[in-house]
Amino acid sequence: MMNYADQAVFVEGLRKRYPGAEALRGINLQLERGQIWGLLGPNGSGKSTFLKCLVGLAQPDGGLIKIYNQEPGRQARKLIAFMPELDHLYRWMTVQGTLDFTAGFYQDWQAGRAEELLDFMRLKGEQKVGALSRGMRARLKLILALARKAPLILLDEPFSGIDPSSRERIVEGIIRQFKSEEQTMIISTHAVGSTEQLFDGVIFLDQGEVYLQGNAEDLRTEHGQSINDIFKEVFV
Amino acid sequence: MKIDFSTSFPIYLQIINGFKRKAAVGELVPGQKIPSQRELAAELKVNVNTVQRAYREMENLGLVRTLRGQGTYMTEDESLVGQLRTEMLKNVVNDFLAAMAALGYGDEDILELVRTGMRQKNGGEVR
Known part of the structure; x- marks a missing residue:
């Protein structure tokens, strides 16, 4: 049995309603530390809402959330590096300007790490954000999340709508930078595809409910299928 | 080292099988150093925890040996x-x-x- 203190995220009976839609219908989850979790489900399954509730950007209508034993809020926010799906970058800034601007908000910003990542993601400081391709902007967004020394990293749809080579860079960047001794990561995606090797554990969200949660390798053994195949079977 | 794998079979077992195959055909020789867990994870684009599990299992099988601070080596055992x-x-x-x-x-x-x-x-x- 897992120790309570080993959990990065503990969620019980989480509910969230939007006008005309029930986004989360009683989510129960316990996510062990030191792992990369895949939050999988089609569009509209509640992935983004769930992540926003963890960060404190959405107010739940019921249920309990603990991030490293703390409720969402100012304190818990410091523990979380959140990469939203929306492109929030200022187009008139340069890449370096974006890094410097973001660095100003966080005490755990690691300038050296940001520089390494910039190099790895094949971006240049003097480039204008407005002139970057979609894939390049996705890579820049990822740098902003990974350059922080936060124990919980949440990436909302980091692979959506980008070219395969950017996707591959992002996967490798995550693998190289992830520190399992001190970090936990949740990555949401609606297209499992070639990214499933990233995940230690997976959570299938279906219409605001947890359909399945488990260790990726165990699921492959039990089903004799890839996570992607199981995903396709569940969400046809 | 490159291991071609599908994802319908546990990845850590495929990594172990990859090492076994290489040892069996002599591509890896007794006592040879193998990549660090982090290196192999980056190369295969696989979660480092998965590689860690494969290495731990290979140690239990006596296939490899990890020397603290030096790295991981194929066993010296020629048999x-x-x-x-x-x-x-x-x-x-x-x-x-x-x-x-x-x-x-x-x-x-x-x-x-x-x-x-x-x-x-x-x-x-x-x-």
Whole structure:
């Protein structure tokens, strides 16, 4: 049995309603530390809402959330590096300007790490954000999340709508930078595809409910299928 | 080191099998250093926890040894190469026999089919 203190995220009976839609219908989850979790489900399954509730950007209508034993809020926010799906970058800034601007908000910003990542993601400081391709902007967004020394990293749809080579860079960047001794990561995606090797554990969200949660390798053994195949079977 | 893998079979087991295969055919020699867990994870684009699990399992099997601060090495035990070859051979034969049985062939049929197959391959004779 897992120790309570080993959990990065503990969620019980989480509910969230939007006008005309029930986004989360009683989510129960316990996510062990030191792992990369895949939050999988089609569009509209509640992935983004769930992540926003963890960060404190959405107010739940019921249920309990603990991030490293703390409720969402100012304190818990410091523990979380959140990469939203929306492109929030200022187009008139340069890449370096974006890094410097973001660095100003966080005490755990690691300038050296940001520089390494910039190099790895094949971006240049003097480039204008407005002139970057979609894939390049996705890579820049990822740098902003990974350059922080936060124990919980949440990436909302980091692979959506980008070219395969950017996707591959992002996967490798995550693998190289992830520190399992001190970090936990949740990555949401609606297209499992070639990214499933990233995940230690997976959570299938279906219409605001947890359909399945488990260790990726165990699921492959039990089903004799890839996570992607199981995903396709569940969400046809 | 490159390991081609599918994801319908546990990845850590495929990594272990990759090392076994390389040791069996002599691509990895006893005592040879293998990549660090982090290096291999980046190369295979696989979660580092998965590689860690594979390495831990290989240590339990006596296939590799990790020296603190120095890295991970193939075992010095030369007899292991022979064991791995035997193991691989058995697997190949067993898989073949199981596949033939599933097609409804008996032992005698199988032997005859193998002979026929060899004759065709070698241009008319069994060497």
